[in-house]
Amino acid sequence: MQSQDVARRPAPSSPAGPVVEVEQAEAALVEHYPRLVRIAYLVLPSRMGRCRRVLTAHSLTQRALPRARTPAPAIPSRPAGRDGDPGYALVRLQVVRTALEAGLPLRRRAWPKRAQLPSPLPQVWGLKLFPRSGGADELALDQRLSALSGPARAACVLRGLERLPDGDVREVLTAAGVADADAALAEADRGGAEHRLLDSAEFDPCSLQARPTDLLRRRRRLNATLVAGAALAVCGALLGPPGDGWGPDGAAAPPYARNPAAQAALDPGRLTRVSPTAWRTSARVDFSVWPARGDLTDDTALLRRALAVWARPGGSVQVSATPGTPSGGPAGPPQLLYAGTVDNARVVILHDGLRIARYAEPADGTRGAALDFARVDGAGRAGSSAVVLGRTDGNVRYLTAPWVRGAGERDLREPGAAATDIALTGGVTPPLPSPALTSGPCTSWNVLQLTDGTGTRLVTDLGELVPAGLTAGRPGAAEAAAGAEALRTWAPFACSLRAVRSAGVRSVNAWAFAEQPLPDAGGSAAWVCTRAETWRGGGARVLAQFHTPGGRFGAVTARAEDVPACGAREPRVLAGVLWKSGAGTWYLLAAGSRDTVSVRATGGVEGSARGRLLTVRAEQGARADLKGTLEDGRTVSGLR
Known part of the structure; x- marks a missing residue:
């Protein structure tokens, strides 16, 4: 204009x-x-x-x-x-x-x-x-x-x-x-x-x-630059000397020969488009049965630019990928999930079976284009219920799955409050506050509530393309965190989700593994273990948290990464904390999961107890090593 x-x-x-x-x-x-x-x-x-x-x-x-x-x-x-x-x-x-x-x-x-x-x-x-x-x-x-x-x-x-x-x-x-x-x-x-x-x-x-600015993205860019520089130096050393180098290429094609599959992947006319009703009869219910939606699905020029940038992003393109996600071009024609106008940008969402790729460019040109990747292999009905279309001014928009019948927004910190219904326009939500974009005090944690024919689920934005699902319960038997008891379990620990932002998280489970009476008539405290599973399998992050009566927030007492504790393979945990009672006395409190038959503390604090709960008087700042014995005779160490 x-x-x-x-x-x-x-x-x-x-x-x-x-x-x-x-x-x-x-x-x-x-x-x-x-x-x-x-x-x-x-x-x-x-x-x-x-x-x-x-x-x-x-x-x-x-x-x-x-x-x-x-x-x-x-x-x-x-x-x-x-x-x-x-x-x-x-x-x-x-x-x-x-x-x-x-x-x-x-x-x-x-x-x-x-x-x-x-x-x-x-x-x-x-x-x-x-x-x-x-x-x-x-x-x-x-x-x-x-x-x-x-x-x-x-x-x-x-x-x-x-x-x-x-x-x-x-x-x-x-x-x-x-x-x-x-x-x-x-x-x-x-x-x-x-x-x-x-x-x-x-x-x-x-x-x-x-x-x-985005600290993790900045760090990844620096690491990528260093790796690329090292690779360039190695390639120069190997290709520099005269001779055959690594040896003859045998039956390989010449270096600049065209690959038909790679060429086909760049043709917008060959993009896979799924029928809007395919998910109703498909044996698989995941991203592979999402139809193409948006007002620009027929914009061939836009789709061509998105595919070309995916195959060979220019120096001005901002490229990001969740940990463990390859950022190379597609092996063949990908599936089109969305192409449309989102706020002040044109957005294209593509899926190649392993990854979701999001291409975005300003509405008035291509300068400042961005390309983001996220792994979604193995996503089922719950893991493919929504994808992020865009973020602006602290808000996030989602594109929901075709099987989603209703959506709402709720504050995970307020378990007693009802969810607020939100309207879906072509599967797209209005802008919703994103807890992943806030940096001040954590006073609320807004999540997206989705309802389909099989139940109600909660997902949360953690700064990535695919929101993480929230569950609650014992590992191996956890359920969606939409019920009243699950919401009460999550409320004091919602803000701890900040610790797993931008880590390629697929789902986060909260497991209330023990309840412990507090000495000096302090009431009863809750022990909760939160485990964030990633799309790449490894790198899970585990937090043991402790919540006392009347407290608004839980306290993180131990954290670990890439350990089986609190997971389906190892549904057990042992954790401890130094706690000061209202009378001014310090105690070492420890609790294990229900198959723990005894707990012992050594080092700065000495004590033992039969059962899975331990309470021992201690000095301020004392450090102790915890060891638990399980019903089958095995031992478990305290989470660190």
């Missing part, structure tokens, strides 16, 4: 005013820098994201300084303190012009304008910067501004922030290259913006909050 409202070349300035020296323009820019950056930030489109808008606004403002003496536009700069300053009017016009240009979509047959290119400065590595959040009024204003075209947003800013009358606004827009300033003013009138809120902290790109 903006490409029709803003002229291809900047229009000539309005009738020239006094000549502005470079020093005078610099003084105005430095003095009014916060306001000029705010103007640029408000005019830039919200689809850029808050961090990119902040950096772009600072970049455009710093580049607004003219290179030589320049005639100032004959447009007054109205607000107090800047009235009649031709230097300010000049740099403000340049800021508005470049901000409008930066919001234009790139054209295939035209050179990009300088404002449309990313600036080398400023750059902040490892941090995301964004203004402080405002209230509901500021959020509503931001949404109204994002619905306007660039010229209309500029009109709102010049009216509300600069207090310019419509005649002066029209002159500034025309000088900035807007083809139809009257239409921009009319659109701004329809937008109904609250001008008084434009001065709020919500829109101040000079007062910022900082958060880290």
Whole structure:
């Protein structure tokens, strides 16, 4: 839309005013820098994201300084303190012009304008910067501004922030290259913006909050770079010397011969598309019977780009994969699960039998495309009930399986509260708060509740393509965590799910393996073991947790990785904790699963007990080794 409202070349300035020296323009820019950056930030489109808008606004403002003496536009700069300053009017016009240009979509047959290119400065590595959040009024204003075209947003800013009358606004827009300033003013009138809120902290790109970027993704990229560098060095050493190297290739094809299977995998016309009713009669109920959904399933160009990027992602593509997931191209034509518009992006979801691949590109081009992979081999009905379509502004959208009949949202921290029903549009949920994207205090943990013909299940977003299923009960007999007792078991330990984010988790089970009376009339405490199983089989993460009466959260007493404890192969566990009673006395408390016949503590604390519970007085900070004896005579060590 903006490409029709803003002229291809900047229009000539309005009738020239006094000549502005470079020093005078610099003084105005430095003095009014916060306001000029705010103007640029408000005019830039919200689809850029808050961090990119902040950096772009600072970049455009710093580049607004003219290179030589320049005639100032004959447009007054109205607000107090800047009235009649031709230097300010000049740099403000340049800021508005470049901000409008930066919001234009790139054209295939035209050179990009300088404002449309990313600036080398400023750059902040490892941090995301964004203004402080405002209230509901500021959020509503931001949404109204994002619905306007660039010229209309500029009109709102010049009216509300600069207090310019419509005649002066029209002159500034025309000088900035807007083809139809009257239409921009009319659109701004329809937008109904609250001008008084434009001065709020919500829109101040000079007062910022900082958060880290995706730490795990950053680490994986660094590791991948190091591995690729090492592999390149090895290949160079092997291929460098003259001779046959590894020896003749025998019957292998020449290195650059075309592979028909690989070529077929890149043909969008050969994508596998499943009937919408195939899941009703299929012996398998998993991703292989998902039909192709979305409003862009017939967009051949989009599907071709998705397949090409999967086979050979370019240097600008952000590629991520859950641990243990190969990221190479498909061996043959994959299955199309979804192709459609999700918020401000075009998304394609593909399945090759082993992996889910998600390709996403901005709605206005391909710059900034992303490719994500997740293993889903062996997924059954429960494991293939939903897949993540996209995340934005702390929210997540899911595409649910065709057999899902109803969906709801519930807070795992509030087991007594009923689930809130949510509407599914073509199997797609509305944006839901994602606990995987929060970094502050854990006050809630929202999960997705799905109902089909076989029961109700809970899944949670852990920052990956496929949400993890939640179960509760003894390993080997665990059930979906949708019942009242299972919800009560999970409530104190929901926030511990943060420990297994971005780890390729398939499901997490909570097992209440013991209940222990507390000394000094402290009531009764619960022992729960949570085990996160991964799609790759190995690397399971186990937490032993302890919850006392009245406590909002459980305490992690032990953790281990890639051990059989708390799992179907080894449904037993032993764990201990130092606990201080209300009377101020310290105790070593230990508990084992129900087949434990005795528990013994050695080291910093000495004691033993028949049965599976141990309570021994101890000193603060003491450390002990735990050993349990099972009914069959075997021993089990305390989880560490």
